[in-house]
Amino acid sequence: MRWIEAHTIRQVQRCLSANVPIVGGGSWLLSDGSVPEAVCDLREYPWAQGITGNESGWMIGPDVTLSQWLQALDSENVIAEVIRKMGTPIFRRVATVIGAVANPQPVADLYPVMRLLGADIFYIDLHHDSIQHEKLMWPFRANPRALVGLWVPASTPYRFIAFRKYTKGRLTRVLLNLGTGLAQQGDIMTADFVIGGLSQWPYEDRVAGASHSISHQISQRLRNQGNITPFYQALIMEMCDDVLNQWEHRADRRSEL
Numbered sequence: 001m002r003w004i005e006a007h008t009i010r011q012v013q014r015c016l017s018a019n020v021p022i023v024g025g026g027s028w029l030l031s032d033g034s035v036p037e038a039v040c041d042l043r044e045y046p047w048a049q050g051i052t053g054n055e056s057g058w059m060i061g062p063d064v065t066l067s068q069w070l071q072a073l074d075s076e077n078v079i080a081e082v083i084r085k086m087g088t089p090i091f092r093r094v095a096t097v098i099g100a101v102a103n104p105q106p107v108a109d110l111y112p113v114m115r116l117l118g119a120d121i122f123y124i125d126l127h128h129d130s131i132q133h134e135k136l137m138w139p140f141r142a143n144p145r146a147l148v149g150l151w152v153p154a155s156t157p158y159r160f161i162a163f164r165k166y167t168k169g170r171l172t173r174v175l176l177n178l179g180t181g182l183a184q185q186g187d188i189m190t191a192d193f194v195i196g197g198l199s200q201w202p203y204e205d206r207v208a209g210a211s212h213s214i215s216h217q218i219s220q221r222l223r224n225q226g227n228i229t230p231f232y233q234a235l236i237m238e239m240c241d242d243v244l245n246q247w248e249h250r251a252d253r254r255s256e257l
């Protein structure tokens, strides 16, 4: 296998046009035993390296592993909560943050919370001679592309963001996950949710109304979708009610009431 370490836009574009797969931590190579003729490694791509953070957010380079980001985050941060639920410690030391957002699987754990936080991806494609950026959103519009940075803003429109995941065991395939962002003004609550596992692409929706009615509204919305089985509706509602309950009992919220 040829291991190509790309350092310039032209080198990356040559890989993209020759369909050379990009490699992050390589967990895909480890798990399915693929041996492509060549891979393109962006972990030393000089545009963004490591984790740079300031009061407005985080910039994550392609070299940053899940465990490095976890260590840099406050343990209460919802991103830390998501990463702690991903695989095993050794997996998190190998897999990269950008590998996890570049890999559009039907259920991917970082995606829902990154969407709610309004993360941006920076990428190289075949149509531009400079690095492009846009909001992270699957499916990606431009294909193929190589991600060289992830920007995660520190400020969010939400008062509370939570993540829930349903799986048979720590290392079995994730069956369903849910990211929820709650905003509240007086008694009016807005709940945005991103659910992975129902279909090929995560399902996103929003409900708003009196806070006591939010659970009922989400339940109605799921029922009206028509293609979500009663089993999945019940599972999602368990997760939503758990999140609403957690929000209800948060000390910082209680102190404001």
Ligand SMILES: Cc1cc2nc3c(=O)[nH]c(=O)nc-3n(C[C@H](O)[C@H](O)[C@H](O)COP(=O)(O)OP(=O)(O)OC[C@H]3O[C@@H](n4cnc5c(N)ncnc54)[C@H](O)[C@@H]3O)c2cc1C
Pocket: 021, 022, 023, 024, 025, 026, 027, 028, 029, 030, 031, 042, 062, 085, 086, 087, 088, 091, 094, 095, 096, 097, 098, 099, 100, 101, 102, 103, 107, 108, 109, 110, 145, 146, 147, 148, 171, 174
């Ligand atoms: C043991 C194990 C446990 C796992 N557990 C979880 C889990 O709990 N939750 C979860 O969500 N996922 C899980 N996964 C899936 C894993 O998170 C994803 O496969 C993730 O992509 C791994 O990151 P990586 O850096 O190793 O990516 P790689 O395996 O190197 O790459 C994955 C895919 O992303 C593409 N890619 C990587 N980097 C870039 C880039 N810079 N630009 C464009 N494309 C790129 C690759 O071409 C490939 O298609 C698990 C996988 C394994 C093997």
